[in-house]
Amino acid sequence: MVITSGGATGTPVAPPAPSAERGAPLGAPPRRAAPLGPRREAAWRRRDRRWGYVFVGPQLIGMAVFVLLPFVASLVLAFASWDGLTELEWVGFANFTAQLQDELLLRSIVNTLLIALITVPVGLGLAVVVAVALEKLRTRTLYLILFFAPVVTSTVAVAMIWQQLFRADGVLSGAIANVVGIDPPDWLGDPRLALIAVCIVSIWSSLGLNVIIFLAGLQNISPSVIEAARIDGAGAWRLFRSIRLPLLSPIVFFSSIVAFISSLQTFDTVFVLTANAGPDNATRTIVYHIYDLGFGRFEFGPSSAASVILLLLTLVITAIQFGAQKKFVHYEDADA
Amino acid sequence: MTAADIETTLVGRPDLERPRRGPAAGRSRRAVGRVAIHVALVVAGLAMVFPFLWMLLTSFKTLPQLLQDPLSFWPDPWTIDKYVDAWNAVPFGQAYLNSIYICVLAVVGTLVTAAMAGYAFARIRFRGSRVLFILFLATQMIPKQVTLIPFYLLMAKFGWVDSHLSLIVPAMLVNPFAVFLMRQFVLSLPKELEEAALVDGAGRWRTFWSIILPNLKPGLGALSIIVALDVWNSFLFPLVLLNSPDLFTVPLLLASFRGQFGSVDYGLVMAASALATIPMLVAFVIGQRRILNSMAASGLGGR
Numbered sequence: 233m234v235i236t237s238g239g240a241t242g243t244p245v246a247p248p249a250p251s252a253e254r255g256a257p258l259g260a261p262p263r264r265a266a267p268l269g270p271r272r273e274a275a276w277r278r279r280d281r282r283w284g285y286v287f288v289g290p291q292l293i294g295m296a297v298f299v300l301l302p303f304v305a306s307l308v309l310a311f312a313s314w315d316g317l318t319e320l321e322w323v324g325f326a327n328f329t330a331q332l333q334d335e336l337l338l339r340s341i342v343n344t345l346l347i348a349l350i351t352v353p354v355g356l357g358l359a360v361v362v363a364v365a366l367e368k369l370r371t372r373t374l375y376l377i378l379f380f381a382p383v384v385t386s387t388v389a390v391a392m393i394w395q396q397l398f399r400a401d402g403v404l405s406g407a408i409a410n411v412v413g414i415d416p417p418d419w420l421g422d423p424r425l426a427l428i429a430v431c432i433v434s435i436w437s438s439l440g441l442n443v444i445i446f447l448a449g450l451q452n453i454s455p456s457v458i459e460a461a462r463i464d465g466a467g468a469w470r471l472f473r474s475i476r477l478p479l480l481s482p483i484v485f486f487s488s489i490v491a492f493i494s495s496l497q498t499f500d501t502v503f504v505l506t507a508n509a510g511p512d513n514a515t516r517t518i519v520y521h522i523y524d525l526g527f528g529r530f531e532f533g534p535s536s537a538a539s540v541i542l543l544l545l546t547l548v549i550t551a552i553q554f555g556a557q558k559k560f561v562h563y564e565d566a567d568a
Numbered sequence: 569m570t571a572a573d574i575e576t577t578l579v580g581r582p583d584l585e586r587p588r589r590g591p592a593a594g595r596s597r598r599a600v601g602r603v604a605i606h607v608a609l610v611v612a613g614l615a616m617v618f619p620f621l622w623m624l625l626t627s628f629k630t631l632p633q634l635l636q637d638p639l640s641f642w643p644d645p646w647t648i649d650k651y652v653d654a655w656n657a658v659p660f661g662q663a664y665l666n667s668i669y670i671c672v673l674a675v676v677g678t679l680v681t682a683a684m685a686g687y688a689f690a691r692i693r694f695r696g697s698r699v700l701f702i703l704f705l706a707t708q709m710i711p712k713q714v715t716l717i718p719f720y721l722l723m724a725k726f727g728w729v730d731s732h733l734s735l736i737v738p739a740m741l742v743n744p745f746a747v748f749l750m751r752q753f754v755l756s757l758p759k760e761l762e763e764a765a766l767v768d769g770a771g772r773w774r775t776f777w778s779i780i781l782p783n784l785k786p787g788l789g790a791l792s793i794i795v796a797l798d799v800w801n802s803f804l805f806p807l808v809l810l811n812s813p814d815l816f817t818v819p820l821l822l823a824s825f826r827g828q829f830g831s832v833d834y835g836l837v838m839a840a841s842a843l844a845t846i847p848m849l850v851a852f853v854i855g856q857r858r859i860l861n862s863m864a865a866s867g868l869g870g871r
Contacts, residue, residue: 283772284694290681294741299707305718365605377856378613384852386801388819389845393623396834406639448864497711500803519713526717539714
């Protein structure tokens with residue numbers, strides 16, 4: 233949304249001369265009453281240009297050294313065989329062909345996509361409902377604190393807490409067994425349930441963030457629009473379906489991209505909650521796969537190939553979501 | 569919409585006048601609806617706190633109670649031994665110091681470098697600025713995990729593996745989102761503000777330092793919260809880069825704690841989790857208004 237809203241450079245500062253009189257608001261009267269001549273102005277601009285690079289410098293160097301360089305190296309390593317000790321050896325697409333036939337990678341991709349496909353719609357859907365409910369209240373601070381608490385808690389702690397809740401003899405299984413009358417489920421021991429457990433934890437821990445974002449979005453809808461619809465006889469459901477939801481859709485859409493991409497990067501939860509992506513790699517994700525190949529087995533080439541696959545997946549998902557944008561997203565000013 | 573617009577709208581301010589639906593007609597229905605909403609929210613809120621509550625209850629139970637009756641609700645008897653044991657078993661105090669100072673340096677560094685870059689992109693005309701800004705936005709698309717291996721190798725070259733430098737320096741110098749956010753904030757400042765200083769011959773640096781930066785305070789506050797949360801909770805990179813327990817951050821220490829004691833006594837693990845989470849939760853409750861507003865702003869602003 234905002235990314236598309238402006239040019240890259242913004243509006244440049246006018247040269248000092250023409251605005252000499254406007255210096256007044258700061259309180260200090262301009263020392264040079266006479267405007268700069270055109271040559272001095274050009275010289276000022278030249279020097280000013282250098283300041284541009286100085287100011288961008290630290291972040292630019294950081295990006296070059298810590299992002300672009302490793303990024304290029306990652307692309308290079310993906311086509312090589314290297315363990316960090318022996319000679320680097322070019323292997324062409326061998327890493328990719330090997331990876332794409334590797335049952336572990338395929339399982340990682342499927343698991344990762346499943347987590348994203350479950351977590352994002354359920355999580356965002358719940359967040360919309362909660363945000364709409366909260367918007368109707370006068371005092372909501374306590375609720376906001378409750379919903380947001382997991383967001384400020386480290387994912388490691390969150391995973392450890394839920395690990396106890398999910399124990400086979402734990403409180404969740406016990407409650408389910410008592411209420412439904414089945415054998416207590418072993419969440420983290422059963423491969424299918426383990427993946428669901430990961431989804432539950434990530435929905436629980438990210439719900440608050442989406443709630444406050446949507447709530448802020450709802451509050452930005454101008455009251456006059458709501459009022460107009462009310463006068464036209466719209467009920468609560470109609471207001472939600474035809475006014476609030478469409479006007480919220482750019483934010484929901486944007487959040488869904490962010491949430492999907494961050495789901496693709498799931499690592500902490502599967503590393504801690506389901507101790508090393510168990511049982512039987514049932515919760516192995518792509519990032520866990522990258523980590524395991526790189527730092528478990530020191531196979532830097534295949535690990536980099538898996539990284540490139542993650543990158544491509546990220547880009548494809550982003551492209552698909554931007555494609556879908558036209559269909560589902562409603563921008564307020566589009567038909568204003 | 570800029571982050572500044574919603575800075576104060578989310579919480580802590582009495583609601584803007586809610587449009588009324590007209591006299592008496594729907595009043596009782598509305599009251600019923602409100603009660604229903606409260607009931608639903610209370611249930612949902614309980615679901616949100618229950619894990620924390622269970623963590624605390626478990627951490628005060630004795631091992632025999634945990635083994636004999638894992639579903640019992642109240643600790644009987646209450647014990648704080650688990651906290652003493654957890655605190656003594658691993659260097660918790662050290663981990664807190666590590667996390668705090670890494671966080672502070674990363675935040676301060678990010679604020680300065682990102683505000684500088686944001687200012688340049690918003691207000692200084694220089695060749696290539698457009699391309700560079702797009703490059704910044706584009707690098708945001710690269711998941712950090714994609715560069716995990718080469719980044720580790722680079723840190724090894726620098727001799728920064730098993731050193732906090734590998735966490736602090738990149739955090740200070742790489743944050744495209746922060747640059748983007750700061751640019752938005754600078755754009756929302758009136759231009760006259762700095763023009764006066766420039767006319768007075770203050771120069772770019774002094775203008776930035778004594779005019780722009782002080783005026784960016786709300787933005788810097790929001791950014792510092794976002795960066796601090798991010799750095800404090802990061803796990804994968806510290807996991808890969810640090811080996812010595814003395815250097816561990818809080819999440820890393822917690823994870824290693826589980827590895828050592830997880831199978832022995834999970835009451836102990838819950839006590840350790842509480843030691844790692846409660847201070848953060850208390851800090852959050854104290855600063856909730858600013859934190860919530862900042863996070864909402866970041867979510868709307870292009871997180």
